[in-house]
Amino acid sequence: MRDKLRRGYQVHKEVTRNGYFEGDIALSELARLGELLHPGEGEQEERKIAVEFEFVRNEYDIPMITGQLQTSLELECQRCLKPLDMPLQLDFQLMIDADDDLLRDSSVDTIYSDDGFIDIFDVVEDELILATPLVALHEDSSCNEHWQASAEEPEATAKENPFAVLQQLKTTD
Numbered sequence: 001m002r003d004k005l006r007r008g009y010q011v012h013k014e015v016t017r018n019g020y021f022e023g024d025i026a027l028s029e030l031a032r033l034g035e036l037l038h039p040g041e042g043e044q045e046e047r048k049i050a051v052e053f054e055f056v057r058n059e060y061d062i063p064m065i066t067g068q069l070q071t072s073l074e075l076e077c078q079r080c081l082k083p084l085d086m087p088l089q090l091d092f093q094l095m096i097d098a099d100d101d102l103l104r105d106s107s108v109d110t111i112y113s114d115d116g117f118i119d120i121f122d123v124v125e126d127e128l129i130l131a132t133p134l135v136a137l138h139e140d141s142s143c144n145e146h147w148q149a150s151a152e153e154p155e156a157t158a159k160e161n162p163f164a165v166l167q168q169l170k171t172t173d
């Protein structure tokens with residue numbers, strides 16, 4: 001049975017009852033993530049993140065949360081500074097309070113509870129921040145003609161420079 005998603009959970013209790021939760025988080029609740037989004041559009045406030053996850057134990061008897069989230073973020077294209085829609089759907093699987101030995105042997109990350117409690121908003125926000133590209137760009141590389149003319153050329157000539165230097169060495173040798 002799925003319960004309605006809320007913010008905080010007592011890990012031991014939820015793992016014991018195999019708690020399963022489902023619901024939406026408003027993007028406006030996630031302030032750190034907000035700094036990565038396109039600043040202009042007021043529509044941003046109404047966006048939501050659909051989340052579902054459950055508490056389980058892994059083979060080492062460590063509590064885990066496993067679930068998925070789905071949303072669409074509005075980023076700022078670094079070429080034209082206009083909004084760029086990025087649909088995101090990702091699965092997450094995290095141990096809770098796993099010790100260092102276990103972390104070394106496992107490919108699964110851990111989160112640390114706050115005295116036995118976790119905040120799913122923080123977990124979802126961290127996952128989304130990790131999934132957001134540092135530099136977002138429209139697929140169409142001509143979204144800003146001015147950028148093509150001014151910013152791309154210096155990069156191209158900089159790349160050619162080492163060869164030019166080599167050529168010079170060869171001819172003067």
Ligand SMILES: [Zn+2]
Binds near residue numbers: 078079080081138143
């Ligand atoms: Zn663009």
